Amino acid sequence: MPCVHESNKKDWMKTQNGIIKLHPYCNKCGSVGNISSDRGKKIGYFLIALSRLRKILKDRGYKVSEAQIRLIAKELSSIEDFDDTWWITFSRQKEIFISVVRKYIRVSTDLLESVLNSEWR
Numbered sequence: 610m611p612c613v614h615e616s617n618k619k620d621w622m623k624t625q626n627g628i629i630k631l632h633p634y635c636n637k638c639g640s641v642g643n644i645s646s647d648r649g650k651k652i653g654y655f656l657i658a659l660s661r662l663r664k665i666l667k668d669r670g671y672k673v674s675e676a677q678i679r680l681i682a683k684e685l686s687s688i689e690d691f692d693d694t695w696w697i698t699f700s701r702q703k704e705i706f707i708s709v710v711r712k713y714i715r716v717s718t719d720l721l722e723s724v725l726n727s728e729w730r
């Protein structure tokens with residue numbers, strides 16, 4: 610069972626850019642919360658990105674099958690902590706998403722980046 614993080618403790622820790630800031634950490638598992646603006650997103654965000662990718666490729670004449678989409682979705686949801694937004698960053702999720710998708714669909718990293726980064730809901 611994944612940890613349902615709870616925190617009422619903070620500690621001074623270094624952020625990615627080297628500045629020392631107070632970070633919350635989980636009382637139960639001890640993992641440190643992500644306080645950067647690089648916030649992780651729930652898996653739904655990536656599944657929507659996937660269907661958007663499928664549509665873009667279809668418009669370009671490349672058909673992605675339902676089975677491919679299912680395999681990607683299954684693999685993403687099987688990765689423990691993938692959408693544990695307590696600590697994961699969006700940058701890390703993007704790396705994982707891109708490597709998983711590229712196992713099943715031959716697309717460029719650039720296209721995947723643009724599908725993930727564009728502002729749409």
Ligand SMILES: [Zn+2]
Nearest residue numbers: 612614635638
């Ligand atoms: Zn925890």
